Amino acid sequence: MFNLTRTQQYLLLGLAAVLIILASFVYWRQLAPVSQAVVIEPPPGNELSGAGSAAVLSNETESEPTEIVVHVAGAVIKSGVYHVPEGSRVVDAITAAGGASAEADLDAINLAQPLIDGQKVWVPEVGEQSATGKGGSDSGVGVIGGDVGKININSASLAELQTLNGIGPSLAQRIIDYRTNSGPFRQVEDIKNVSGIGEKRFLQLKDYITVY
Structure with missing residues (x-):
């Protein structure tokens, strides 16, 4: 029906072969199983491991x-x-x-x-x-x-404090109670924070006491 030259016949055969190959490729691609992404979940409790580590580091720093x-x-x-x-x-x-x-x-x-x-x-x-x-x-x-x-009011005993002029057993005990509850005296003037020791009594004591 068609008068084709030999060259045209070869071209048609080549085109047909290409179409067959493409069709086969599409067909087998559709038949191949679709791979699914695998999600690996961490074991229970690991969600907080990062926060826990940060907390440990923070505590170590503090x-x-x-x-x-x-x-x-x-x-x-x-x-x-x-x-x-x-x-x-x-x-x-x-x-x-x-x-x-x-x-x-x-x-x-x-x-x-x-x-x-x-x-x-x-x-x-x-x-x-x-x-x-x-x-x-x-x-x-x-x-x-x-x-x-001089008497170190940060470490002196009850008896040693009483060797100071004007300091009796009651006032000596208040000095010890103060440094126990509030920490060591930073300067001799801090002794005025003790109940019963005002400016006048401090002036009598200041040349005989020290802190270190």
């Missing part, structure tokens, strides 16, 4: 110990200013300074006394008086200079 600065001098291996953890005691300050020297009289000071920021710890030599002017007192931690012989 619980980092703070430091205080103290000056250690006297009969120690290396006098100087040292940073020690808050809550440290006199013995820790002496350890930070390399320990006591062979001449140190450790029985003259209270090694268990808590430290406060800015405190100066003086370790006396054997035969040297402690800061309270009473050699061998277990409450004093020595300091250099004009404080020698």
Whole structure:
């Protein structure tokens, strides 16, 4: 019916072959199973793991110990200013300074006394008086200079406080109660916060008391 040249016949055959291949590809593509995305859910409880880790890190940061600065001098291996953890005691300050020297009289000071920021710890030599002017007192931690012989109102005992002019048993107990409930005195003027100690009585005491 159609008079086609040999070349045209070859072209038609090639086109038919291409159409057959395309049809086969579409057919098999439709028959192939459709893959589904697989969602892996975390085990129960893991949703909060990130928040929990953050909370732990936050708590660890908040619980980092703070430091205080103290000056250690006297009969120690290396006098100087040292940073020690808050809550440290006199013995820790002496350890930070390399320990006591062979001449140190450790029985003259209270090694268990808590430290406060800015405190100066003086370790006396054997035969040297402690800061309270009473050699061998277990409450004093020595300091250099004009404080020698003064009563440290942050550590003095009930009996030692009563050696001060105008301080009886009742007032001495109120001083101890105040520092126990409110923390150590930061300066000698703070003793006026104790009930019963006004400006007049403070003027009588100020030359005989110290804080460290």
